[in-house]
Amino acid sequence: MKNRLKVLRAERDWTQAQLASALEVSRQTINAIEKGKFDPSLPLAFKAARLFDMAIEDIFQDEH
Amino acid sequence: MNKLKQMNADQYKDRNYQNTRSLRNWTMAWTLSMAIAAFAPKYLWDFNIIISMAAIIISLVFGVGMLLSNRRYLRGLDEMQQRIMYDAMGLSLGVGLVVGLTYDLLEDIKLISFQPEIAHLVIIMCLTYLGGIIAGHRKFQ
Known part of the structure; x- marks a missing residue:
């Protein structure tokens, strides 16, 4: 699954640690999601969507 | 950035820190109680049955405390x-x-x-x- 988390975070000038705190996860998890090594659960994806005021599909896209 | 400030920014870190500390304390208590239950009957109270049983029960209680603490730690991750x-x-x-x-x-x-x-x-x-x-x-x- 692809995602635009890194771009969206950079646009807002947030650090990985700040985003991690806002989503209540570790910085390592944000890093893994941004690199596409870990796919977040639906609740976490919804939380990210709420934080960025966007629809889930605008942040996360299926690669198939 | 306002959104980030509105949220309790260190909630995850704080909870994790507390849970880790709790798990450490319970693990240390259990390890110590196990050592007492294993060695003290021979070196401290000459295999007194009542005291040995008390030591075993205390060790079991600390063991259960450690398990519950570990569960809380895992759920907090x-x-x-x-x-x-x-x-x-x-x-x-x-x-x-x-x-x-x-x-x-x-x-x-x-x-x-x-x-x-x-x-x-x-x-x-x-x-x-x-x-x-x-x-x-x-x-x-």
């Missing part, structure tokens, strides 16, 4: 950290079962001359668990 831990636990359990039974078999079929020790199995499982955690972190790095 985020989903990726939980997955790393559960993968490591699964690996450790599997290796413990296979190696433990094989180790026991070695003595039964006279391939080793000494009695298999449960401590050896615990060491194997701990090392496997540790290796699993390290491998999990590397996988998602």
Whole structure:
């Protein structure tokens, strides 16, 4: 699954640690999601969507 | 940035820190109580049954406390950290079962001359668990 988390975070000038705190996860998890090594659960994806005021599909896209 | 400020920014870190500290304290208490239950009957109270039973019960209570604390710790982790831990636990359990039974078999079929020790199995499982955690972190790095 692809995602635009890194771009969206950079646009807002947030650090990985700040985003991690806002989503209540570790910085390592944000890093893994941004690199596409870990796919977040639906609740976490919804939380990210709420934080960025966007629809889930605008942040996360299926690669198939 | 306002959104970030509105949220309780350090909630995850704080909770994790508290849970880790609690788990450390319970683990230390349990380890100490186990050591007392194992060695004190011989060196301190000359195998007095009542005191030995009390020591065993206290050790069991601390053991249950440690298990509950570990459960709270695991539930407090985020989903990726939980997955790393559960993968490591699964690996450790599997290796413990296979190696433990094989180790026991070695003595039964006279391939080793000494009695298999449960401590050896615990060491194997701990090392496997540790290796699993390290491998999990590397996988998602």
